Amino acid sequence: MELRHLRYFVVLSEELHFGRAAARLHMAQPPLSQRIRDLERELGVELFHRGRGGVRLTEAGALLLEHTRPVLDGVDRAREAMRRILPGTAGTLRAGIPPDTAPEVLRTIAARFAAQAPDVLLELHEVSTDEQIAQLREGTLDVGIVRHPSDTVGLESGPVLSRRLGVVLPAEHRLAGSELVRLRDLHGVPLVVFRREMAPRLYDHILAICRDNGFLPGAIRHARNPNFTHGLVLAGMGVHFNEEHPLPAGLTWRPLDEDRLRWSSSVVWVPTRANDVIAGFAAAAEEALRAAGHSLSIVD
Structure with a gap:
């Protein structure tokens, strides 16, 4: 119960x-x-x-x-x-963060928020999009960064910022030297992706784009932890979509020919609980995402 x-x-x-x-x-x-x-x-x-x-x-x-x-x-x-009893005279802010958020984004959020609200303890929780939405509604999170498309009915949202995804491949893959990888050239290759229950609308959105472009994965393998994801790709057990960031030896990142494959994120919160502390976190998160290459986007 x-x-x-x-x-x-x-x-x-x-x-x-x-x-x-x-x-x-x-x-x-x-x-x-x-x-x-x-x-x-x-x-x-x-x-x-x-x-x-x-x-x-x-x-x-x-x-x-x-x-x-x-x-x-x-x-x-x-x-x-x-x-x-937590440190900070103004209490604490409980914030949800996607599990695969880049380390530099976390570092910038923490630094910017500390500068804006030095008396508030920031608790960062590694929580998937749908888990965040449920916890925001029940009051166990104060604010979150969610991926779109998602069911944010009744929640307030900051600007949606996005960054195009590419494909993570083994360095010896036949497409590793391509300037631009076409999705249809991946047809039949297994795909490593997060579990559907983490963000059902985003999961379906990604697979629909793959299908539209002639990429039907030979298998779908699920991973949440980036190390496990990279291990599967290194083992030749699939390819993975992600934004460009440093990778372990033996892996390479190549851009894709599909502009709709993006991480689109925004800060969300319950309107009746809005306050200056949440606004400060939203500003810090927006600055961190922009610094990591994300820009304004329009969610369909």
Whole structure:
């Protein structure tokens, strides 16, 4: 049983309307409905009566609400207590960062944010796009850097900055000497990519572009850690799309012929929690991405 599902349950119990509850939680209605059904299946009871007359708590739902509110209140008090003992008179900022963020981007974010908000402790968490969005909505993250396309309904976003992707190949690959690699020339080659659940819309977007260009991977292998990704490519078990950055010996990066293959990123946060500290982080992240070669982009 996840705390965020209990929070969703409490908000729906207070609103007794899926649309209003979803808006209050800064999420779309279908995912909220699914999470409530997941909770009901886990507990083996029906928590709400759903009918033309609206939504109302069942007896089981009323009992769960009685037990859940003290639990969530206790969690909130514990979090606040931990925030108060952290270094920095103004507390802490919890920020989500994509797992494959370049080291120089992290360094610049940390340096710029420290200069702008020296009394705030910056906690950087390695979190995928969809995990960030869920944690922002449940309040366990304050701000995040997400990849697009993604489901950011109800969240505020800074400017979208992007950088073209190329292909990471073994140095001895037949295309390693090409000035520009055509996607169709990779047809049948395995592709190493992040797991779909990390960023479903981006995952589907990448594979659709490959298909449009005549590149159907012979296999899809999943990796989250850059070292594991590079190891798979070195072993000849696939190629990998990424922006240009320093690589281990034995690997090379070549540009691709498809402008739509990009890392497009923006800082996101819950509008009702916006403050000067989040604005300072957004400015630091934008500066860091621009310094790493990212520029303004338009998300379809």
